[in-house]
Amino acid sequence: MPDVFVHPQGLCESDEVGRGTKVWAFAHVLDGARVGEDCNLCDGVFVENGVVVGDRVTVKSGVQLWSGVTVEDDVFIGPNATFTNDRFPRSRHWLEEYPRTLVRRGASIGANATILPGLEIGVGAMVGAGAVVTRSVPPHAIVVGNPARIMGYDDRSQPPLTDAEPATDGAAPPAEGSREVGVGDVALYGFAEHADLRGRLTAGSFEAPSGVPFTARRWFLVYDVPTREVRGEHAHRICHQFLICVSGSVMVAVDDGEHRRNILLDRPSLGMHLPPMTWASQYRYDSDATLLVYASHEYDPDDYIRSYDEFLAERAAQRR
Secondary structure (H helix, E strand, C coil), X not given: XXXXXXXXXXXXXXXXXXXXXEECCCCEECCCCEECCCCEECCCCEECCCCEECCCCEEXXXXXXXXXXXXXXXXXXXXXXXXXXXXXXXXXXXXXXXXCEEECCCCEECCCCEECCCCEECCCCEXXXXXXXXXXXXXXXXXXXXXXXXXXXXXXXXXXXXCCCCCCXXXXXXXXXXXXXXXXXXEEEXXXXXXXXXXXXXXXXXXXXXXXXXXXXXXXXXXXXXXXXXXXXXXXXXXXXXXXXXXXXXXEEEECCCCEEEEEECCCCEEEEECCCCEEEEECCXXXXXXXXXXXXXXXXXXXXXXXXXXXXXXXXXHC
16 A cells, blocks of 8 residues: 555554554554545554555544444544444454444544443534534534533534624624524524513514514424433424424524524514524523424424434525
8 A cells, every 4th residue: 555654553454544644653553444535543543454444534642443344435533532333332242243433524523532332423523522422413412521521512604693692794693683694594582571560571473574584384382401401403394483482592593505694582572583494502591491493384203304314405405
């Protein structure tokens, strides 16, 4: 393999290693492992047979990739991150088939993180240093802690949209009327508040342009959500939704396949329109949060897209 660099103290037994890849000192790639192009396997990395590593992957020192692990393109794995492939290991007991652990393209895994077997680390996800990942991580989610919990979503293309952190154009969420947020046709709606000694009142309509932009066929409430749990993680093909957090607050991550944004719903006078083909998740529920959702269609399981890859493919087909 003339296009592969192997340090004199490195050992590469596989002949399926792509050009431009570097195997540094005391790293060991077993026969039967497959490593793509332009990868960097740092000192002390071990790659077992059956492991598949994509292109442009960086694996820092002290990482072992065991049978059953697949790493897609452009992944970063930090020093001493630990993968496991057997939930009930016993000495000299081997599994006939190892659970498949999949690290999707563009994901990053921080130093000393531990990944349990059979999980998927989603596209562009970020696993914090020292996190213990016991459940699959959604696309673009940022997880930390033991056990790892979602604390946000990567939206570096645009900052969070809240009163404290305004949009890049300097405009806060509307007090009245609507404005788009830069993610597909997702829009925020502000409704007038009326207050006196008897309390506060907010009202809206189902008439465009200032009201909910569709006639609702269904509504539901989401409440008593443990603050660390995540709802949503899907898109709809034809159904519109309109979200109002009638008490407490909740963060909503929206994604149109090209842009992502985190938006705080924190008052009954602020609503969000989620048009079809918007990938959305809700997280960081307050303990007293109640989310009211209007829907344009009756429940139809076939209207849901629950795979992020499928969502991206359908969005790309629409654009073509």
